[in-house]
Amino acid sequence: MLFDERPKTRRQELFDRDIEIEGIKSNVDRPLLVISGIRRIGKTSTLLVALNELGRDYVLIDCRKLKENYGRQDLYNLFSSSFSTVVDKVKGVLSGVRGVSILGNSIEFKWKGRDSVSLADLFDHLNGKRLIIAMDETQKLRGPLSKEVREAIAHAYDYDRNLTFILTGSEVGLLYDFLGVEDRESPLYGRYYYQITLDRFEKERATEFLRKGFDEISAKVSDEETEKLVEFFDGIPGWLTFGANRFLEGRKIEEVREIAIDVALNEIENLIETKRRVSEIVGRRYKNALKCLALGENSWSKLSNCLQRAEGSTMSSSVLENIITNLEKSSIIKDYEFLDPIYGEASKRLS
Numbered sequence: 325m326l327f328d329e330r331p332k333t334r335r336q337e338l339f340d341r342d343i344e345i346e347g348i349k350s351n352v353d354r355p356l357l358v359i360s361g362i363r364r365i366g367k368t369s370t371l372l373v374a375l376n377e378l379g380r381d382y383v384l385i386d387c388r389k390l391k392e393n394y395g396r397q398d399l400y401n402l403f404s405s406s407f408s409t410v411v412d413k414v415k416g417v418l419s420g421v422r423g424v425s426i427l428g429n430s431i432e433f434k435w436k437g438r439d440s441v442s443l444a445d446l447f448d449h450l451n452g453k454r455l456i457i458a459m460d461e462t463q464k465l466r467g468p469l470s471k472e473v474r475e476a477i478a479h480a481y482d483y484d485r486n487l488t489f490i491l492t493g494s495e496v497g498l499l500y501d502f503l504g505v506e507d508r509e510s511p512l513y514g515r516y517y518y519q520i521t522l523d524r525f526e527k528e529r530a531t532e533f534l535r536k537g538f539d540e541i542s543a544k545v546s547d548e549e550t551e552k553l554v555e556f557f558d559g560i561p562g563w564l565t566f567g568a569n570r571f572l573e574g575r576k577i578e579e580v581r582e583i584a585i586d587v588a589l590n591e592i593e594n595l596i597e598t599k600r601r602v603s604e605i606v607g608r609r610y611k612n613a614l615k616c617l618a619l620g621e622n623s624w625s626k627l628s629n630c631l632q633r634a635e636g637s638t639m640s641s642s643v644l645e646n647i648i649t650n651l652e653k654s655s656i657i658k659d660y661e662f663l664d665p666i667y668g669e670a671s672k673r674l675s
């Protein structure tokens with residue numbers, strides 16, 4: 325079903341994205357592919373449809389499950405639970421490996437001590453077969469252990485020719501920071517990777533998507549209502565799907581928008597909360613910056629003025645620059661504009 329709210333796994337449930345899927349399929353023998361795009365744009369769906377069509381063995385590691393300051397135990401737990409889902413496919417190459425125990429349907433990794441297994445070792449053993457390692461929301465691997473993970477991926481890039489890494493990320497700048505493809509100090513610096521960037525649908529495609537989805541379930545929806553949904557959600561497929569479902573549940577069209585804004589507000593508050601964990605002041609500055617941006621303060625000087633008024637205090641340019649850079653790296657804004665209009669609306673309502 326086109327409006328199923330879970331990530332899609334089959335092409336017939338996925339609207340468009342044929343070029344991107346073919347791109348993934350025809351480049352899957354490269355060592356590294358990167359799928360990027362803002363939240364709700366369809367990264368996981370595109371990845372899963374391509375993987376299913378390829379019919380090759382793959383393991384999916386959902387890095388969103390990692391908490392912010394994850395430790396080695398958390399990382400290995402994530403790997404263990406991910407590899408346990410494909411135990412039959414990998415037990416041939418992992419059985420008997422030091423630090424790896426295969427018990428029924430689960431694979432456990434020893435992460436500490438003399439007989440532990442490192443990620444680089446693990447990749448070398450997995451290289452005994454052709455395997456795709458897909459990591460969803462890879463930027464979450466940033467953090468204290470990022471160097472170790474990055475080095476293991478870089479090692480596999482050079483030596484493990486049977487492995488392909490497909491990485492996705494919605495906080496695009498953070499993803500590239502993690503990979504370090506532009507950082508001379510990083511082992512992945514200058515390495516070629518095949519890049520897929522998912523963009524929002526143009527107005528016409530978005531309208532077509534909604535019509536097709538409504539037709540599929542024989543829902544009679546007026547052109548005017550369909551257009552309103554397109555207008556609210558700016559061609560972002562996740563929001564279109566979300567909006568269509570709320571509408572089909574009987575919500576009025578304006579209400580649908582409010583519900584989406586509430587969802588976005590919650591996500592923004594979570595983001596601010598992560599900043600607040602650094603300090604109260606940092607949290608407050610991000611909140612004020614988002615509010616100023618939402619009010620249309622779309623240049624350095626306007627934003628600076630607005631923030632200083634909100635804070636009742638001067639603010640050094642390096643502090644402001646830092647905030648802007650981080651919001652850009654998290655794919656919240658670009659050139660002082662919100663990438664997702666629903667995030668912009670929600671930010672106006674920050675209290």
Ligand SMILES: Nc1ncnc2c1ncn2[C@@H]1O[C@H](COP(=O)(O)OP(=O)(O)OP(=O)(O)O)[C@@H](O)[C@H]1O
Pocket residue numbers: 326327328329330331332337338339340341361362363364365366367368369370494561562563565566
């Ligand atoms: N091309 C598409 N056709 C049909 N539905 C889609 C399409 N792209 C995304 N969706 C739907 O939109 C929602 C978000 O998709 P998905 O989870 O794949 O996006 P994502 O970019 O991985 O999002 P997130 O950043 O939140 O992880 C899901 O409900 C999915 O079914």
Ligand SMILES: [Mg+2]
Pocket residue numbers: 367368369460
């Ligand atoms: Mg996703």
